[in-house]
Amino acid sequence: MSEPTVTLTESQIEDLVTKAVRKTLTEIGVDVEKPLEMQGDFQFLRGWRTATEEVKRHGLKAAVTVFVTGALGLVWTAFHLGGSK
Numbered sequence: 001m002s003e004p005t006v007t008l009t010e011s012q013i014e015d016l017v018t019k020a021v022r023k024t025l026t027e028i029g030v031d032v033e034k035p036l037e038m039q040g041d042f043q044f045l046r047g048w049r050t051a052t053e054e055v056k057r058h059g060l061k062a063a064v065t066v067f068v069t070g071a072l073g074l075v076w077t078a079f080h081l082g083g084s085k
Contacts, residue, residue, distance in 0.1 A: 022032050
């Protein structure tokens with residue numbers, strides 16, 4: 001059995017796609033009647049993501065600095081103690 005062929009106008013296709021997108025967004029919890037609120041939420045999430053990435057970068061830099069400082073302190077202490085004998 002073959003599927004019947006259906007011919008749709010561009011307007012009908014647009015309506016179908018619009019309904020499908022609105023239904024999908026509504027099902028995942030987006031209020032399609034208030035798009036500016038959703039844009040604000042996305043802006044907040046982007047700011048939060050970039051802030052956490054920056055915190056990670058600074059945390060890594062601090063950890064490397066502490067490690068290098070500790071290693072240099074260990075070398076200096078070993079050299080200082082070894083030279084005083």
